Amino acid sequence: MATPGVLRLLETLADGTVEEFSPVINEEGEVSYPDVEQHLDANDPDAYSVLESLARRDILYREFREKAYVCPECGRDGMRYTTVCAECGSQNTIEQELYKHVECGCLAPEEQFRVGEGEYACPDCQLAVRPEQMEVLQQHVCQTCGESAAGSVGALRCRECLSVCEPHKAIEWVLYSYGFEQYGRQWLTTQLSARQALAEMLDERGFTVEVDAYIRNDSTETPVHLYGEDDLLGDRVIGAVHERPEQEDVERLHTAAAAVDARSVLVSTSGTVTKQAEELAQNHDIGLLSYQQDGSLEREYTTATRTEHSSSMLQRLTSSVRRQLN
Ligand SMILES: [Zn+2]
Ligand SMILES: [Zn+2]
Ligand SMILES: [Zn+2]
Structure with a gap:
């Protein structure tokens, strides 16, 4: 799964705006990744979870930077x-x-x-x-x-508030930087090309297409990969692109589309869709397409039953960076 926000932040690596996603310790004494956070939407997971998930999928590398000790009194680092x-x-x-x-x-x-x-x-x-x-x-x-x-x-x-504490009372952070793996660049290119192919297909059918768009409805703002509108016929389409669409991807697409009474289409860039996602897509009348090597979109895809990675992701997240030493 890559939400519009995740694609946006990866694009900043691809075009060289950002060389690496590096951690900073904020005023509350927590590790943050500002270059990541500015691109994520409210319904995306937090920056660290996003980066870890991309590293687990070999899209990003993860490299140890340093250990920081944060003052338990004032939250500043550099003790x-x-x-x-x-x-x-x-x-x-x-x-x-x-x-x-x-x-x-x-x-x-x-x-x-x-x-x-x-x-x-x-x-x-x-x-x-x-x-x-x-x-x-x-x-x-x-x-x-x-x-x-x-x-x-x-x-x-502490250099800031000058308080002195026993080492085990300080908050220890292990800091990592994240950057593109070679595979990650190819992966992003595929996702963006598939999104572009879908945009062109809708454009040919007379839709006015906006990629990386927001669907505004009442007070909510939902980010989507692609939004197409045909004013003449009053037709609306929301498109999503995923490497291997899963249930939650279908659910999210359906929710966004239902809110504005739009049709929806889901593209798999691997040509595979999980069984649960397929069933859900059929229930919600969502069109499933697969992105081909030659850049075309086809109606054929294969279904898979197992969802990969979920357990290893959990392990990685529980051995989280924040560790209180007592
Ligand atoms: Zn302090
Ligand atoms: Zn003394
Ligand atoms: Zn004596």
Whole structure:
């Protein structure tokens, strides 16, 4: 299935307006694809679902771009790694060398132990200490609360609102870009050629044809691949082109046509129609045509019973890009 909106966005890849569909993180901290969204209609699925579905069909490639961490407080991305004090959460920790009086456990910088040239005394228990009674340790010392620890605690800091959070509290996005596969270009050419063939056929029959049109009825606006009107006879036709028409394609076409009392015709570019789609088309009196290699439209087509891909699509969507790390 390719709705008019999907064909429009693929055309921007074909004509070079867009090189790739790249993700951006919007103000709400969500991944969006503006180059895709601007072409989709209200009744299309969301941009990510559309892109994933096209990638699954090898029309588009999908390429990993980066991982982004979004601030749970303000929704901006680009959090930076930092370390914090495990005790009070302050970022103001400094790694420094500390001396430890083994006997009493006192931990302090060397200058607090030193009482003279080569002479040391514990600042806590006040005993004189020989160098071998002390351990030298690398510690992360908090300048805010004074706590010291052997290791540092990792955290993420937001560049926007400056809040600091534990890494697992940030929202992790895996970002992908999508572009044309070689097969995708051919596929689009076929869809557009079939639409053109249908437009020409109706044109020859005296219809005024508009491709990529909107049917306006009351407050609704329904996008259709093609709309033809014969003013003289008051005849209207709505056409749809699909690689392999399925039930929902027929249903959508029927709904659009019924709203304006138009006839409808459905073109399969693979020459195949699913069994359910065929039955539904017959019920709704929708003409079925197949687009031939030579560019003509014929009344012959084959029917298939199984719908492909549906399970793999579901899998792909459930392993969705949005993942909360806890
Ligand atoms: Zn923030
Ligand atoms: Zn001591
Ligand atoms: Zn602290």
